[in-house]
């Protein structure tokens with residue numbers, strides 16, 4: 021047996037690189053990432069070719085291969101095809117960019133492999149996460165009774181919010197079909213997914229109309245609540261407002277909705293995955309007044325704080341509500357239970373073992389301070405307004421409402437032919453061109469394009485390039501159909 025153990029040890033030790041091997045690995049990867057960053061502006065934002073099929077031709081095998089070979093696979097099969105979400109030319113969906121400082125923090129988190137789920141195991145890591153959550157709670161105007169959780173993204177944070185709201189209201193399975201949820205048609209689809217995942221797929225869903233700026237119509241919400249409150253077969257339960265819809269960037273009237281939520285004793289959830297960090301500026305604070313009266317809020321640092329993907333956050337006004345929905349006890353965790361000076365993420369989320377995601381947020385905030393984040397966010401607001409104004413000067417373009425935040429919707433009205441078809445071709449051509457990347461949506465039944473400025477790498481030059489690309493491609497398409 022000992023011989024076998026020694027023999028196995030010999031092989032298993034390959035997993036532990038020595039100092040020279042580590043330097044070799046870093047020496048191969050570091051120039052790669054450097055080249056990726058320095059060539060950013062020359063590379064297309066979107067590449068249609070190659071869909072990563074080559075990965076299947078390089079299966080996982082008994083013997084390893086060299087790092088250079090691995091990097092070649094990575095470059096051709098993963099890095100190149102599809103969207104370059106790190107590029108400033110990514111102006112679709114809700115971009116963020118991905119701060120290099122966060123990547124370094126992830127590296128440190130992974131090397132240390134801190135167990136950030138439980139205070140006992142990593143008091144510093146848990147304190148760091150709690151401190152970041154307190155900072156966010158202050159930012160949104162929550163009292164010190166608030167708690168939260170750093171999640172992998174906004175969808176999971178919304179799910180945790182829904183289950184918290186469900187348990188706080190004491191909803192049981194027999195209540196689900198009469199529990200009423202109020203939201204606008206522009207709410208993010210992950211909220212519907214979360215309702216289903218939380219077992220509430222059969223709840224009553226009241227879609228509240230929006231105004232001309234695609235904001236929830238508070239008067240229509242009041243009318244729906246009045247009607248439902250008079251119906252004893254229903255149980256008005258939850259209202260979800262958006263602080264920055266993904267579709268148009270519109271911010272629902274958070275103050276008036278807060279009043280209604282209070283009057284009708286609803287759980288008030290604000291999905292601010294996109295917009296929350298605009299609270300760092302005076303404009304955002306004013307626009308989102310009333311957010312402080314909500315019961316729960318979702319924020320996405322991988323959007324508004326420009327982190328690489330993998331960072332969302334949930335805040336809940338009363339820590340007890342979050343705890344009730346997520347705390348747990350198990351015999352095999354008894355040692356970890358003795359020290360309770362701080363709340364542990366494991367008691368506040370569905371996760372137990374998790375990525376130490378506090379560091380990727382804390383390190384850049386400490387390294388840069390808040391000032392450049394505030395500046396970048398105000399810059400994005402102004403860039404989207406600038407685009408909105410400039411586009412109106414280009415003949416043939418029809419623009420949506422002035423942006424609440426940093427999303428602009430628009431479409432081109434061709435001299436002749438079907439406008440929807442024209443705009444579909446326009447977006448296809450923009451992708452093929454590859455200098456900028458936009459997305460499309462349907463507004464009031466019409467095919468529209470949208471520009472979302474939120475990557476920290478997007479600047480005036482990028483927006484001017486986008487305007488030039490639009491002018492150029494529209495000219496070409498008009499010419500070819502003339």
Ligand SMILES: *Cc1c(COP(=O)(O)O)cnc(C)c1O
Nearest residue numbers: 114173174175208266291293294
């Ligand atoms: C992006 C977004 C979500 C979903 O968050 P993920 O981080 O993509 O899971 C939810 N709501 C809004 C308003 C968003 O913009």
